[in-house]
Amino acid sequence: MKLTEKIHLVQIDFEITLSPEKKIPRFVNVILIFGKKITLIDTGVKGSEQVIFDYIEKQNRHYSEIDTVIISHAHPDHIGSAATIKKMTNCKVLAHELEKDWIENIDLQNKQRPVPGFYNLVEKSVNIDGFISDNQTMCIEDGLTVTFIKASGHSKGSLNMIFEEDKILFTADSIPLKNDIPNYDNYLELMDSLEAIKKYTGLKTLLTSWTPPMANKNEIKKLIREGEEYMKLIDSVVKDSYPHTNENTLDFCKIAVAKLGLPPFLANPIVDKAFKSHLN
Template sequence: MTSPRSSSTEVASRVHRVPLIGATAYVILEDEITVIDAGLRGSLPRLHAWITSVGRSPQEVRRFVITHAHPDHIGGAAGADILLHPADRERPLRFNAGTIARRLSRLPATIDVADGDVVPVLGGLRVIHTPGHTPGSVCLYAEREGIVFVGDALWSDDDGALHPPNPYWSEDLPSARRSLDTLAGLRVGTILLAHRPPLERAERALGELAERWH
């Protein structure tokens, strides 16, 4: 049987990519534990099993930082502070409600984050408001580590090419295009996606996408 630990990947110093139900979480192991995105409801036992497998305690989870409030990103968040942009607070009940409301009856209590806020991990994890996929989508930029967590603001194909967010699930593609311009201005080496493997050569990939997507 595959152990929880063997299914994960360390993608940067202290940053681990952990598959959950419906999406990937990124778990940051410092004195406290920070989790970026939380999978669908039912993911929490899997997350806790992984944390235990690396010799830490689930009680050490200080916060979940949620890139956007679709249920495959927030559904598993519980037992710690949940940070979310306020523009997404009502999204699970309003977006595609016929499907999503059955999976997430109500949003858990959250703490607001805004553009420019800094989460005290990885030497300072900066919140970048990147509306488009949802009104409250955020990306999280760790400048010291040269990484950016993008949630579903971007995606990549099997050949490693970077693409705009999925139009079927995204609410405002013109806003998403403007958000790409913001991301393209970052000094970053690796893009950490929610449903795909990490993408290297990030600055080049962002620049190429910005040129293609008009």
């Protein structure tokens, strides 16, 4: 999808495998910036390179022109094809330093954050060539400047990105979606990041990893408000469901998931970890 002459959004469809019989359909957005070279923001899941390369070809360009890959954060649906793209293009890979361990060592990520079907989603580890810091500004192309904002909560080093000239904000997974999978590292930090997003002024378009582009200010406010309300509801339910102990069991997670009206299969270690961040 063409947003501006240089900025394009590509949707990557994939599935999360819970078991051979149970798969959850999902999608994730990646961003392509076409200039003298091509910059890619996020890489989708394992195997997404072909979708990305096909889109580039339709723009009468070639995938070998990819010069830089910017990773918003280390989760599988954002780094899944990064290693293959780097191998095929010799591009440099950039991310926040706090995401380094999980990008450069996917086995560690799987151990600490065991997403169902993890190795179906990410191919292999990839080395980071440079780090992006909070409030760093990068001139990607003449007339295209990006400011990076550290947005902790969903992950330690999640990055939001403001395309200054076009007044586009990309929040990756920083805005929780109502009734979606509770999937974050730190509740309070995520709420702080939502507060920061609300203060961005002059915004014309909001891009996330999980929604179509939004240009209507009321729709944008509604999305953020619903995300905040959902998080506050989770906070209330978790504090009512979990005892203040360190018991290593999913029993309390199952109780909270049921109270929230979410599917029972979401009582898993990822969601349990998110819930427990409300107790700290």
